[in-house]
Amino acid sequence: MRRFLAGFAAIAAALIATTQPAAACAGLIGPNGAVNLLRTTTFAGYHDGVEHYVTSFQFAGGSGQFGSLIPLPGVPDKVEKGGAWTLQRLIRETNPIPKGVPLAFGVADSVRSAAQVLLEVRIDALDITVLKGGGAEVGQWATEHGFRLPPAAPEVLDFYANRSPIFLAAVFDADAAKARGQRIGDGTPVHVTIPTANPWVPLRILGLGKNADDRVDADVFLLTDQRPALLPYPFANGMRLDHSAVATTSLLDDLRSDKGMDWVPQSGWLTKISIDASASQLTYDLAVDAKGTSPSRVAAGLQAPASQTGSSGQPSSDQIALIGIGLSALGAIFLLRKSQPVIG
């Protein structure tokens, strides 16, 4: 069985800023390791064996380049600019605004060197590269490309590479964003299409780059054909089920009307998972069985893969099929500011 891991860490969820201002989370590792936190929102829809992952990279000001490295469950077919309102609409669905407040909905989005480069795409001020390789290879690629990975990165990269050797590196060029007229808080939505067997959301990676007591806040929206089964279950350690219900027709119609979202089915199940945890609590991932039966313990990080592929191997065929339902995680990012002198 083809195994996929899924995962994503993204930087930023600009959209949430409108509904949940400050406290939020997602982190960039900047100069001297300083971490700025912003909340992250991600959408992972799964239909006809394909995962559609949408997240947003937020322009947080400053200059130079920042990046993130995100584990993926498989090789994406396509990486493109996401629709303008998908994430906002999902937030509205589960956090209704009070009556009388005008909707902004519909408004444009302002919002070891052996690693193999599979795909390179430029989206606005984002340079996106899809890589294939083990943890060591991808880590070295990142280092050679100016990423300053946090100290936990070698172990975490191996943790994910042992399940899926596919990673997405996103480098945000703040100077280019400024030149494009992007303002602080503006987001660039990215839509990744990944054929895979089941959704899966990496959560452990959200704590990467954070201290043990740092908070991780993220929202993950899942859209599946039917009610999914999830692991770990029952929820604990900062993971909370905020919404689980048949997706409303109005939501599905709205999502379908956004750019690149015509795949959205006529019916489905909407799940919202909120993460409000310390980094040290996030020792697990979220495994999803889209058919509602038995999610994989391996996918949830509760059990090691039967045969680990090491830092450069291919996924083994008996490893679970996880689908990456993307996830958002700013904290998950190994972000660095390029050309920053390091201390010492």
Add this chain to the structure above:
Amino acid sequence: MIIRTLVALALAALAASACTTASAAPLPTHVGIRIHYSHFDQTKIDVPMGVPITFTLINDDPIDHEWLVGDESFHARHRAGTEAIHGDRPNEISLPPFSVKTTTLTFDKPGPLTFICHFPQHEAYGMVGVVMVKP
């Protein structure tokens, strides 16, 4: 009574001698330290004073590390330092990904010195160890 006292004294002397012998066991002059998953595989190393000690430092990780050994004022300086790369001084070693470096130091004072990687977050992550210099 006298015999018993003499035996006790003899045993005590033997024990003291044994202890002396044990503590005088040769301390290493070649030390290997491996870095894996951003941790030193040795965090307490005893070395003799006044003798050249050769350290072989192995970075197994795909990320940069460094090995800086010194006293507290030395580390306080490096925590706020801005040197991107070390290499001119034998107690300040930069370790690129998957690299091996060797350095030789002679410690002229007894007591503990600390070795730390001062890259952002690395010290807090646990990249700290002690070299105990023994007279």
